[in-house]
Structure formats: structure tokens, C-alpha cells
Amino acid sequence: MGAVVGTLTMQTKQRRPSRDKADDDLEMTMVCHRPEGLDQLEAQTNFSKRELQVLYRGFKNECPSGVVNEETFKQIYSQFFPHGGKERLCVYGSVVFLPPVLTNASTYAHFLFNAFDSAHTGSIKFEDFVTALSILLRGSVTEKLQWTFNLYDINRDGYINKEEMTDIVRAIYDMMGKYTYPVLKTDAPKQHVDAFFQKMDKNRDGVVTLDEFILSCQEDENIMRSLQLFENVI
Amino acid sequence: MAAGVAAWLPFARAAAIGWMPVAGAPMPVPPKEKNRGQEGLIMLNVSGTKFQTWRDTLERYPDTLLGSTERDFFFHEDSNEYFFDRDPDIFRHILNFYRTGKLHYPRQECISAYDEELAFFGIIPEIIGDCCYEDYKDRRRENQERIQDDEEMDQTNDLVSADMSFRETMWRAFENPHTSTMALVFYYVTGFFIAVSVLANVVETVPCGTLPNRVKEVSCGDRYALAFFCLDTACVMIFTVEYLLRLLAAPSRYKFVKSVMSIIDVVAIMPYYIGLVMTDNEDVSGAFVTLRVFRVFRIFKFSRHSAGLRILGYTLKSCASELGFLLFSLTMAIIIFATVMFYAEKGSSASKFTSIPAAFWYTIVTMTTLGYGDMVPKTIMGKIFGSICSLSGVLVIALPVPVIVSNFSRIYHQSQRAEKRRAQKKTRLARILAVKSGGANAYLQYKQSRLLIELDEEEAGQALVCKTNPNFEEHHHHLLHCLEKTTNHEFVDEKTYEASCRDVTLVKQVSRSSSISSSSSPHGFTSCCARRKRKTFNVPNSNMSVGLHGSIQELSTIQIRERPLTNSRSSLNAKFEETVPLNCDQPYITAAVISMPTPPGTTPEGDDSSSSTNYSQANIVRVSAL
Numbered sequence: 001m002g003a004v005v006g007t008l009t010m011q012t013k014q015r016r017p018s019r020d021k022a023d024d025d026l027e028m029t030m031v032c033h034r035p036e037g038l039d040q041l042e043a044q045t046n047f048s049k050r051e052l053q054v055l056y057r058g059f060k061n062e063c064p065s066g067v068v069n070e071e072t073f074k075q076i077y078s079q080f081f082p083h084g085g086k087e088r089l090c091v092y093g094s095v096v097f098l099p100p101v102l103t104n105a106s107t108y109a110h111f112l113f114n115a116f117d118s119a120h121t122g123s124i125k126f127e128d129f130v131t132a133l134s135i136l137l138r139g140s141v142t143e144k145l146q147w148t149f150n151l152y153d154i155n156r157d158g159y160i161n162k163e164e165m166t167d168i169v170r171a172i173y174d175m176m177g178k179y180t181y182p183v184l185k186t187d188a189p190k191q192h193v194d195a196f197f198q199k200m201d202k203n204r205d206g207v208v209t210l211d212e213f214i215l216s217c218q219e220d221e222n223i224m225r226s227l228q229l230f231e232n233v234i
Numbered sequence: 235m236a237a238g239v240a241a242w243l244p245f246a247r248a249a250a251i252g253w254m255p256v257a258g259a260p261m262p263v264p265p266k267e268k269n270r271g272q273e274g275l276i277m278l279n280v281s282g283t284k285f286q287t288w289r290d291t292l293e294r295y296p297d298t299l300l301g302s303t304e305r306d307f308f309f310h311e312d313s314n315e316y317f318f319d320r321d322p323d324i325f326r327h328i329l330n331f332y333r334t335g336k337l338h339y340p341r342q343e344c345i346s347a348y349d350e351e352l353a354f355f356g357i358i359p360e361i362i363g364d365c366c367y368e369d370y371k372d373r374r375r376e377n378q379e380r381i382q383d384d385e386e387m388d389q390t391n392d393l394v395s396a397d398m399s400f401r402e403t404m405w406r407a408f409e410n411p412h413t414s415t416m417a418l419v420f421y422y423v424t425g426f427f428i429a430v431s432v433l434a435n436v437v438e439t440v441p442c443g444t445l446p447n448r449v450k451e452v453s454c455g456d457r458y459a460l461a462f463f464c465l466d467t468a469c470v471m472i473f474t475v476e477y478l479l480r481l482l483a484a485p486s487r488y489k490f491v492k493s494v495m496s497i498i499d500v501v502a503i504m505p506y507y508i509g510l511v512m513t514d515n516e517d518v519s520g521a522f523v524t525l526r527v528f529r530v531f532r533i534f535k536f537s538r539h540s541a542g543l544r545i546l547g548y549t550l551k552s553c554a555s556e557l558g559f560l561l562f563s564l565t566m567a568i569i570i571f572a573t574v575m576f577y578a579e580k581g582s583s584a585s586k587f588t589s590i591p592a593a594f595w596y597t598i599v600t601m602t603t604l605g606y607g608d609m610v611p612k613t614i615m616g617k618i619f620g621s622i623c624s625l626s627g628v629l630v631i632a633l634p635v636p637v638i639v640s641n642f643s644r645i646y647h648q649s650q651r652a653e654k655r656r657a658q659k660k661t662r663l664a665r666i667l668a669v670k671s672g673g674a675n676a677y678l679q680y681k682q683s684r685l686l687i688e689l690d691e692e693e694a695g696q697a698l699v700c701k702t703n704p705n706f707e708e709h710h711h712h713l714l715h716c717l718e719k720t721t722n723h724e725f726v727d728e729k730t731y732e733a734s735c736r737d738v739t740l741v742k743q744v745s746r747s748s749s750i751s752s753s754s755s756p757h758g759f760t761s762c763c764a765r766r767k768r769k770t771f772n773v774p775n776s777n778m779s780v781g782l783h784g785s786i787q788e789l790s791t792i793q794i795r796e797r798p799l800t801n802s803r804s805s806l807n808a809k810f811e812e813t814v815p816l817n818c819d820q821p822y823i824t825a826a827v828i829s830m831p832t833p834p835g836t837t838p839e840g841d842d843s844s845s846s847t848n849y850s851q852a853n854i855v856r857v858s859a860l
Contacts, residue, residue, distance in 0.1 A: 057288075058241025080246045112249050129245070136248035144251060151252045172253055196256060217255055226254045226261040230247045 033066035035126040045130050046138030052130065059126055067123040070113050077109040081175045107171035115151040137231060144227055145214045159207040160200075165193045241290075277315035278329070283322035284315075291332050298356040300332065324351045331357065339366040345373040379648075384655065404483035421539070424476055428535045431469035435529050438462055470506040473499065473532075495538060502532040545649055549642040556641075560634040564601070567630055571597045571623040578616040585612065596620075601627025677711050677725065 035041065035056070042049055060066070062076060116124050116132045135143050150156075154164045170189040178184075200208045200216045208216075217223045254261070276292060278285040278300075295301040310317040318325070324343060328351065331337040339348065339362050352359055362370050398406070407417035438455030455462050477499045484490035505525040537543040550557065572593035579587040586609045587593045596609040600623050611620045718724050 054241075055244070058244075061241060076242055077246065077249075080243070108252075112252070115252075133245060133248055136251050137244075145255075148252055148255060152255075168252075169256055172256060192256065192258075195258065200255075213255070222257070222260045223254055226257065227251065229254075229261055229264050230250065 033125050035066070035130075041127065041130060044127075045134035047130065047134060055130060055133070056126060059129060067125050068129070069123045070110065073113045073116075073124065074106040074109040077112065078105045081105040081177075105175045107167075107174055111151060111154065111168060111171060114154070115147070141218070141224070141227060142214065145217050146210065149210050149213050159209055160213070161207045162193060162197065165196060165208075166190065169193050169196070278325075279310070279313070279315045279317045280320055280322040280325045281318070283325075285325070285329055287329060287332065294332060294335075295357075300328075300355060302356075304356070320354065321347065321351060324348055328352070328355050328357065331361070336363040337361045337366075338363055339370040341369065345370070345377050349374075380651075380655075384659075401483050402485075404479065405485060408480055408483060420476075424472065425536070425539050427469050427472045428532055428539075430465070431473075432530070432533050434462055434465050434469070435532075466506060469532075470503050473503045473535075477503065495535075498531055498534045498537075501528055502535060505529050541649060542646075545646055546642070549638070549645050552645070553638045553641050556634045556637045560631070563630050563634075567601065567623075567626060568594055568597045571601070571619065571626075574619050575611060575616060575623070578619050579611055579613055582612045582616070586610075587616075597623060600624045602631065603628060677714050681711070681715070 038049055038052060041047075041052055045052070047055070059068075062068075063072060068076075113124065114120075116128055118128060118132075132147070135147050139147070149160070152160045152164060152168055154167065166189060169192050173184065173189050173192075176184065197206075197208070199220070200213055202212045202216065274289060275286050276289050278287070292300045292305075299305060305316055308316045308318055324340075324347065327338055327340060337357065349359065359370065407414055407420070411417045411421035438453065440454050441451040442454035442457045444451050477496070480496070480499075481487060481490060490496055505528045508525055537547065572590050575596060576587050576590045576593045579585045579593075587596065593609075596611075599606050599609070600620060603624060605624075611617050714725065
């Protein structure tokens, strides 16, 4: 008798946590965010109404709930870089299969996400999306450089140190994937970072400040030119 | 790359700004922006149902019809939309593919219609989403099987050509007994003798009463030994002859000898011959008796006569793995329980369970719930384990059986379906033929009317009855006419062609009398075969009427009477009549009939030769000549 009761109670106990989780998931998907009116967005950004319409349609198609969370963001970005993934298959005595890592555009996407999500809410709404795009596509040079500095400054302390830069550069190299020509050496990111610091760090104090960054970039012709590359993207 | 993500490309490109300061080298030049003035909505009109979508949506997949410039071919300028004359219901799914990136397969649509639409719009079916892909593949495979079955049937039926060698006819008669009466007779005779032989084998062993000077009862086989021997001989003779004939007629002798049925045949008749060879040899008589057992294999010869038996055999073959599993698990269980029972019953005295193999018998009998009762456990432990054994036996046997049953059911239904289709095919074909011949006869009418024009000007106007859609038909007929001129041959009716093939000899005997009376002797039409600048088969022409025996009379009456105009499609026979030049007044002939490439075996349902025709050319009836 006790066994019967015991099994019954055990079943109910097991069910409860999973039900909670299911409820949580339900709540997540029910969140729906609507952006501010079209006029307001037009005023706040440098886009025309038509461009905003096009942008919103693409945004809503991919994220019907109106917000992008980091997972979705990473997935979307990874689709542009199909070969960035590394499937780890460790063989040490016994064969251990790890699940293939989603293309490692995810590291860079993570940094991007943090840069877009300026309010650090954990999800990007359409307004955030459009604001950032407005800067990137229609902003002035200074604004663009400022945005890029924010991207590189992972811990938001106002300085880019070598570790942060190494992370960024490694993330960029990860997007290339395994099959490159010439073959990717393990210290390529480090060399790249060293070259970067050589150029940017004017007072050789090991960190790059915003002013150093903007100054150095403005001195470099290539960078200036490349900033204008994606202006007419929409 | 998924299409929806294409909308995020601007974002990805903008985000690339993060690489710029890190890059050491200058960036490549971006592609020129093409004139994107064509932005906006596209209107798609599919058979009246209007769909609208953004231009960009369609251009996500540039290698399909809608996404490429191919759609410009369907642009309809008057209404400024793209018009497709296709099924709107299926188009809905195709458009959704552009919108969502996933192609779904609706269950209620016919698989071939769906495939056609996909092919038209340039979409490969492999894109179908996971949710619907399995279903799609299953339906497709089913359809393929169906088509394959039909084709096989066609092939076997199409072999009827006049020039089949004797060997081929014989083989065909063996394989398909319903093709000729001789084959059917043979089929039933062999079946009868198989039954007789099996019956004789059975009755042989029945005790037949005692002989006057013996005490023991004798079996019928011993009592009437001679009679049974004669019967056996007769049966074996027939079987041997049959086997030899089959061997002779088989297209591939090696394959035939390897086939299961031939092995059964051989095994059925071998014992007799072996028995003949080694008579009265005491040593091997034991073996000889064993050989007699093989005579029972004759019963398997019935599988040629019964499709159900064949299906059963095929099922067992296809369920070999399930049967194997059943056997294996049973063996395992038998060994386990036999061991347990043996040790449980070891203690009891006078126990029948003398060894584990001896306990096998008990286990088998118990697990299959037979329970003969010749071996029964006496100890308590034995009885407990015995009951567990019988309970588990039911379970172990019940598990693989449904698999075998479902296999059998599937195969059986498939064969039933094939049978049904075959039966339906004849009527379907006949009806389709009738409809087709309508079209064929349209051509003949056209020719009639054309000749009419050339011949008799004032009748021309009336001759050309306004048909619906004259333009298309006229062009079509003109085309056929050109073909006739090119090849210097004429189209003839199927019936005529058949008749001509059959009665080639008759033709030559028919005198080409030029009786021109419309009342008609049957041979009246054979004369006046002077064609007007036309060469055609001599045979069909002169033979036309000969083949027409039954309908000659009607033909004559048709000549005179004015036929009412009807729109129904008449049968082939009727067509033939009206197109045969009916009146011998004119010195030219218009008797061309369309031959159709159809299997000659099926005659169209219309033997109602006097039924309506397609047009009321009283004029033609009167004027057209033989």
C-alpha cells in the first residue's frame, strides 16, 4: 500500500518542475513587443519611412515576437558564415564525440549583440536594432568609430586592453573556419593584435582609449575609406 | 542560406564595420547598386485567384521560375500582372515557400499533380520541410509502385503480335492461361490431375477391409495396387509432359530450371522414376518408402493455380526476419524452461523428465498451450514453473505474429489492388478509345468536307458544319493531311486495319466488281477503289467491306438516310461507317480511316454501330463515293 502511494506521489513530484518550466517557456514566447510609431522612428534615426518599412519587415519575419534574444541573434548571424564552425571530435584513448559547435561566428555575434543591446536588457528590440543600424550606415565618421570602440571595449570600462582585443580578433578569425589559405596558424590572432596595438596605442601604455582610437583611425587612409563601404546597403 | 535571413544582410554588412580598424589591408570595392526602382508589390494571377507579394520575396530564390526572369514570359500587360494558368490551391503552397522558406506538402492533394506543379515552378521536391517530407516520400513510392504494376501488366498484354514464334506462344499460354482456350483447358486439366494424384496418395493408405485369407487389415493401396499404380503412372506422365513442354517453351531455360516452381515439379515426379529404377531391392526399399513421402509435394503444384498460395509463400519469405526472431526467442525460452523443469522434477520419483532434451518436449507442448498431458510435473516447484512456462509461451508467440499478419495483409491488398486495376483497365481503356476515336473521326469528317469542296462547289458551304472551335481543328486536320501526303499513306480505322490484317487472303479473292448499287451486296464497296491521286494500302481498301460483315446492311441504309446531328461521340464502328465512302457514284475514294495505336485486344464498347454520328452530313453521305 505504501509503495503504491509512494509511486503516486513520486509521479506528481516529478511533474511539477517540468510543468513550471513549460509555463516559463510559454511565457517567453508570449512576449511580444511592438515598436514605437513609424514617425517617431523616422525622427530618431537617419532612415526614411520606406527604409524603415523594409527593415521592419525583415526583422519581423525572422523574429515574430518582436524581440531578438541572443540565441536567435547568433543563429541569424551564423547563417552568413557557414564555414565558421568547428566540430570538435576528441579522441583520447576512447572516442568522445562532442556535439558540433554552431559556427563560431557565435563569438563575434555575442560581441555584436552586446554592442546592439546598449541597454543590456538581454534582448534587442526593433528600436535598438534600427538605432544601431542608423549609426552604422548613416552616421558620421566619429559616430561610427565610437560605435566600433564600444564594440571592442567588452567590459565597457573605456579602455581596450590586449586581452579584449585578442578576443575580438580571435572571434573574427573564428568566422573564417578551418579551411583557409594559407593555413591558419595559432598565433596569427596574436600577431594581428600586436600590429593593431602598434598602430593604435600612441602613448604605449598598453591600453587604447577612445581618443587614441579615433585619432589613429583618422590617420589611416584604408580605414577611412572602408568606413564608407556599406553606406548604401539598404 | 535561408531566405528570411536575406533580409538581414544589410545588418550583417553594417556589422562588418567592426572589422575595419582591425584590417590591415584595403577592402574590396562593393558591388554596384543596381537600379532598384522596381521595388514593390507583384500581382500574381493564378487562374483567377490573385496573389500578391513583395518583389523581394520572390527574388529570394533566383533559381526558380518566379524568382528569375522567366516570370517575364507570363507577364500580362493589359492587366499589369503575371498570369499563370495553373492550380491556385497548389500555388498557395508554392508561394508560402517563398514567404517562409519552408515547402509543405498538403495531404489531400494528388501526388502527381503536386509534382507537376513543382516541376513547372522550378522547385525541387527535396526542399520539402521535415514535417511533410516523409509523407511525401511515402505517397510517391506508392504511386511509383502503382505505375510500375500497370506497366508490367501492359507489357505482358502487349506481347500479342501476329509474328510470335510458336515457342513464345506456348510460353505465354503457360504463364497466362486466360489468353487462349487451349491454355485454359490445359490449365484445368493439370489442376485436375494434381488433385487426383494427391487424392490417390491419401486414399492409398486408408484401410480397405481384410482380404479373405488374411487377418490383418490391408490398406487400399495394397489391395488395388495395380489400379493405383496405373493412376500414378498417368498423373506422372501428364506432369512429365507438362514439365518438358514448359522447359521447351521457356525463354531462358537456365532461369526456368532454377525457379522454385520447376524444382517443385521435379521433386513431384522424381519419386516415381526412382521407384521404377530400383524395384525389389530390399536394401533400398526403406529409402524407397521415404521417397514416397515426396509425392506429397505435388500439392505444392497448386500454387501455380492459386494466387493466394503464392502470396502466402511470398509473405513468409518477406517476413523471414520476424520468423527467425520468433524461432530464436522460442528456442531460448524452451532451453531455459526445460532446464528449470528438469531440475525441479529431478527429485520426484518415476518422473518422465529423464533429461533436459526430454523436457524439451514438455516445454514445447506447454508453451504452445497444447498440453497433451503425456508429461506432467508432479512436484510443487515443477508445477509453479510449469505455469510460468505456459504463460510466457503465449506472450512469446503472440509478439511477432502481428508483424507477419500485417505484412501478409499489405501484400494481399496490393495484389487485390492490382487485380482490381486490371479489371478496371479494360473498361477504362474502352471508354477512352471511344472518346479518342471521336477526335480521329473529326479528321475524317474534315477530309470528307474538303473533298466535298473540291468536288462540288455549291455544297461546300453546307458541308463545312460550323464546329465549335473550328480554327484549332482545321489546323490540326491540315497537319494530318500534310502527313498523309508526305508518307503517301492514309490513316485508317483500327477495325479496318485489323480486318485487313486478318483477311489478307480474302482480299485477293474478292473480285473488283464495279457494282455501284447503293443497296449493296457486301462486295459492292470493294469495287471502285480507284483512288483519286492517292496511293494507299491496297489491302485495307479493298478489304473494307469484307471486314464489315455485320454492319454492311446498316451501311447501306446509312447511305440514304440523313443522319441527325448529335454531339455525342460515337463508337468506333459508327465512325467507320460514316467515313467509308458510301455511295459508289463518284469515281474516287475517300475511305481513309484513322488507325490508332491501341492494343488491338480491346474492342470499344460501341457495337452500337447505328448510333449517332458527329455531324449530319447528308450531303456527304450522298456525294462521297466509293
